Amino acid sequence: ATAQIGVTGLAVMGRNLARNLARNGFTVAVHNRSPERTRSLVAEHGGEGRFVPAESMADFVAALERPRAVIMMVKAGGPTDAVIDELVPLLDAGDIIVDCGNAHFADTRRREEALRGHGLHFVGTGVSGGEEGALRGPSIMPGGSAESYRKLGPIFERIAAQVDGVPCCRHIGPDGAGHFVKMVHNGIEYADMQLIAEAYDLLRAGLGAEPAELAEIFRDWNSGELESFLIEITADVLGHTDAATGRAFVDVVLDRAEQKGTGRWTVQSALDLGIPITGIAEATFARSLSGHADQRAAARRAFPGAGGTWQVGDRDAAVEDVRRALLASKIVAYAQGFDQIRAGSREYDWNIDLGGTATIWRGGCIIRARFLDRIRQAYDEQPELPTLLVAPWFADTVNDGVPSWRRVVAEAARAGVPAPAFASSLAYFDALRAERLPAALIQGLRDNFGAHTYHRVDREGTYHTLWAGDRSEVEA
Numbered sequence: 259a260t261a262q263i264g265v266t267g268l269a270v271m272g273r274n275l276a277r278n279l280a281r282n283g284f285t286v287a288v289h290n291r292s293p294e295r296t297r298s299l300v301a302e303h304g305g306e307g308r309f310v311p312a313e314s315m316a317d318f319v320a321a322l323e324r325p326r327a328v329i330m331m332v333k334a335g336g337p338t339d340a341v342i343d344e345l346v347p348l349l350d351a352g353d354i355i356v357d358c359g360n361a362h363f364a365d366t367r368r369r370e371e372a373l374r375g376h377g378l379h380f381v382g383t384g385v386s387g388g389e390e391g392a393l394r395g396p397s398i399m400p401g402g403s404a405e406s407y408r409k410l411g412p413i414f415e416r417i418a419a420q421v422d423g424v425p426c427c428r429h430i431g432p433d434g435a436g437h438f439v440k441m442v443h444n445g446i447e448y449a450d451m452q453l454i455a456e457a458y459d460l461l462r463a464g465l466g467a468e469p470a471e472l473a474e475i476f477r478d479w480n481s482g483e484l485e486s487f488l489i490e491i492t493a494d495v496l497g498h499t500d501a502a503t504g505r506a507f508v509d510v511v512l513d514r515a516e517q518k519g520t521g522r523w524t525v526q527s528a529l530d531l532g533i534p535i536t537g538i539a540e541a542t543f544a545r546s547l548s549g550h551a552d553q554r555a556a557a558r559r560a561f562p563g564a565g566g567t568w569q570v571g572d573r574d575a576a577v578e579d580v581r582r583a584l585l586a587s588k589i590v591a592y593a594q595g596f597d598q599i600r601a602g603s604r605e606y607d608w609n610i611d612l613g614g615t616a617t618i619w620r621g622g623c624i625i626r627a628r629f630l631d632r633i634r635q636a637y638d639e640q641p642e643l644p645t646l647l648v649a650p651w652f653a654d655t656v657n658d659g660v661p662s663w664r665r666v667v668a669e670a671a672r673a674g675v676p677a678p679a680f681a682s683s684l685a686y687f688d689a690l691r692a693e694r695l696p697a698a699l700i701q702g703l704r705d706n707f708g709a710h711t712y713h714r715v716d717r718e719g720t721y722h723t724l725w726a727g728d729r730s731e732v733e734a
C-alpha cells in the first residue's frame with residue numbers, strides 16, 4: 259500500500275483531479291472500469307507525479323494506505339450506487355469513500371447513512387470549476403463526518419484554488435451538506451447566466467449592437483463590481499467568430515439551453531423548504547421554455563409584430579442602466595441562494611457557515627466573483643443577517659441601482675424583450691420591502707371559500723368570518 263488517495267472514474271473530471279493530486283505531490287492510485295483510460299492517463303501524464311495504476315477494483319483498494327480514501331468521479335444515480343456496492347466489501351472500518359460527482363444531496367444522505375452502518379465514511383463532495391478547475395484548483399465542498407475531514411482536509415485544501423492564501427475548500431457540514439451547497443451553487447450559476455443572457459439580449463435590442471461590440475461592454479464591466487468568471491467568458495464567447503460561416507458564434511448556436519438537472523433540484527428543494535428563490539426558478543424555467551420549439555414556432559406565427567422597439571437615446575446611459583440592473587438582480591439571486599443554504603442547514607442540522615461558504619466560492623468555481631468577498635464579510639459581521647440584501651454594501655448598491663432597474667424592466671416590457679429574471683428579481687425586491695402585501699386578500703379569499711381562518715393585525719388569535727351566515731367573526 260503506497261498511495262495516499264485513489265481516484266476511480268477517469269473521465270475528464272476524474273482524470274484532471276487525479277493529475278491535480280499527483281502534481282501536488284500526492285501518490286494517487288488510479289482506476290477506471292475500462293482500463294484503457296487508466297493506461298492512457300499514465301502514458302500521457304505519468305511524468306506529472308506518482309500514479310499507481312490498477313486494473314481491478316481489488317488492486318486499486320490494495321494500493322491505498324489506511325485509512326483508505328477513495329474518490330469516485332462517476333455519473334450520478336445508478337452508476338454511483340454500483341461503484342459503492344463494488345467498493346464496500348473491499349474496504350475496512352474507518353475507510354472513506356468520497357463522491358465528487360454532482361449527486362443529489364438526498365441520495366448522499368441515504369448513502370452516508372447506509373455506509374455509516376458498515377463503519378465507513380461517505381463524503382459527498384461538491385467540486386466546481388469544470389475541467390480546468392479540476393486540474394488547476396477547483397472549489398471543493400466536502401460534506402460527511404468531521405473525522406473524515408481530518409484525513410481529507412489537508413489533501414483537498416492543497417489541491418483547491420487559493421485566494422489571498424486561503425484555500426477554496428472547507429468542511430461544509432455532515433452527510434449531504436456538501437452536495438446541498440454545490441446544488442445551490444449551481445442554481446446560482448443558472449441565475450447568474452440567465453441574467454447575463456438577458457443583459458446581452460436587451461443591449462442587443464436597445465443598442466442594435468453586434469456581438470463583438472457587446473463583448474467590449476462585458477469586458478469593460480469585468481473591471482468593476484461585476485468582475486467574475488462568467489462575465490469574463492461572456493466577453494470571450496461574444497467576441498468569438500464562427501470559422502465555418504464567418505458569423506458571430508452566438509448567432510450560429512441553436513437557442514435552446516440544456517441542463518443536467520442541478521438547477522431543477524435547487525428549485526425543487528427550495529419549494530420543499532419554502533424559500534422563494536425566484537431568480538433561480540426563472541432561470542431554470544427560461545431554459546425549459548427555450549427548449550419548447552413547437553410552442554415557440556406556433557407563438558411566433560400567432561403574434562408577429564406584438565413586440566415594440568427600444569429607442570435608446572443616450573447609449574452610455576442605457577449601458578449603465580443595464581449594468582446596474584444586472585448587479586441588483588444578481589444580488590437578489592445570491593441573497594436567495596444563501597437563504598436556501600441557511601434553510602437547508604436548519605432543516606438538516608448541518609450548521610453551515612454562510613460566510614465560510616462564500617469564502618470558498620471566491621476562486622476555482624464557476625460563480626467565482628469579486629463580490630463574494632463582500633458576501634463573506636456581510637455574513638462574518640452579522641451571521642444572523644435576515645437577508646443579504648440589507649447588509650450595508652448590498653443595500654447601498656441595490657438602492658443606487660433601483661432607478662436603473664425600474665427603467666430597464668419597464669423598457670424591456672415596452673420593447674417586448676423577455677427579461678424574466680430581471681423582472682422577477684425586481685418584483686421580489688419590491689415585495690420584500692412592501693409595507694403591506696396583498697397576501698391579506700388571499701387570506702380573506704381562503705377564509706371565504708374554505709374557512710381556512712386568518713390572523714388580525716390588531717389582536718392575537720385565529721379568526722373566521724361566517725361568510726355564508728351573518729358575517730360575524732368568530733374565534734377559531
Ligand code: 6PG
Nearest residue numbers: 386387388444517518519520624
Ligand atoms: C461547476 C458546474 C458543473 C455543471 C455544469 C453543467 O460548478 O463546475 O456547475 O458542475 O455540471 O455547469 O450544468 P448544466 O448542464 O445543468 O448546465
